[in-house]
Amino acid sequence: MNGHASPSILGRHPGPWDDIRHWLVLAPHPDDFDVVAITLKRFFLRGARISLEVLSGGASGVEDAFVTTWEKKTAAREQEQRDSCDLFGLPPRELRFHRLQEDERGHMADIAEHRSHIAGLLEEHRPQGVILPHGNDSNPDHRRTFRWFEAHARTLAKPPLALLVRDPKTLGMRVDLITPYDSDEAAWKAELLRCHRSQHERNLRSRGIGFDERILMPDRHAAQPHGFHAAECFECWTAP
Numbered sequence: 001m002n003g004h005a006s007p008s009i010l011g012r013h014p015g016p017w018d019d020i021r022h023w024l025v026l027a028p029h030p031d032d033f034d035v036v037a038i039t040l041k042r043f044f045l046r047g048a049r050i051s052l053e054v055l056s057g058g059a060s061g062v063e064d065a066f067v068t069t070w071e072k073k074t075a076a077r078e079q080e081q082r083d084s085c086d087l088f089g090l091p092p093r094e095l096r097f098h099r100l101q102e103d104e105r106g107h108m109a110d111i112a113e114h115r116s117h118i119a120g121l122l123e124e125h126r127p128q129g130v131i132l133p134h135g136n137d138s139n140p141d142h143r144r145t146f147r148w149f150e151a152h153a154r155t156l157a158k159p160p161l162a163l164l165v166r167d168p169k170t171l172g173m174r175v176d177l178i179t180p181y182d183s184d185e186a187a188w189k190a191e192l193l194r195c196h197r198s199q200h201e202r203n204l205r206s207r208g209i210g211f212d213e214r215i216l217m218p219d220r221h222a223a224q225p226h227g228f229h230a231a232e233c234f235e236c237w238t239a240p
Contacts, residue, residue, distance in 0.1 A: 060106025180228035
């Protein structure tokens with residue numbers, strides 16, 4: 001986006017993201033918002049409106065050791081997102097849960113109704129900018145969210161700018177924009193991530209690190225070539 005091999009740095013290099021007054025966050029799961037909470041907070045503090053639409057309940061990501069039954073798992077994850085958004089400072093009216101239909105593996109079903117649902121959200125909000133997962137990702141929900149978004153965005157006379165998020169499951173992407181952050185901001189982000197107790201405990205059991213470290217570790221790695229403590233990374237998408 002900046003015409004150089006190196007990425008733009010939020011707050012240092014001007015770009016189209018600076019002019020956006022309404023960001024729509026399309027989050028396949030509760031907790032996707034928190035992966036890029038530093039960037040979202042920067043936009044929020046500049047006066048931009050942030051609207052969060054959580055598409056699935058994410059129950060398949062909750063172990064029975066935490067809570068049992070699909071409904072209780074879904075309710076737990078939604079409450080975790082509410083707790084995180086309260087800590088962030090997002091007005092409750094800007095958070096909605098959709099519980100889109102899931103397939104036998106617990107992913108959002110790849111059906112036309114869901115593509116139409118995403119189109120409806122874009123038409124309802126008409127945001128200037130959208131933040132969502134990158135399409136080149138090992139998680140089917142991430143891939144499908146991007147594909148459904150892109151299918152509708154390409155039909156718009158004035159498509160929004162999209163910032164595609166790099167997260168631990170991203171398989172590869174071009175980095176156009178980074179948001180560097182320091183150790184104090186990292187501690188704040190870690191606190192948000194630990195609000196997602198079901199994911200924090202699952203990561204501790206399965207990986208030996210908490211959900212906070214699962215997200216912060218690649219942020220620190222991405223920041224090293226640029227001399228920062230940590231950084232959130234994005235690819236900028238615009239319709240051709």
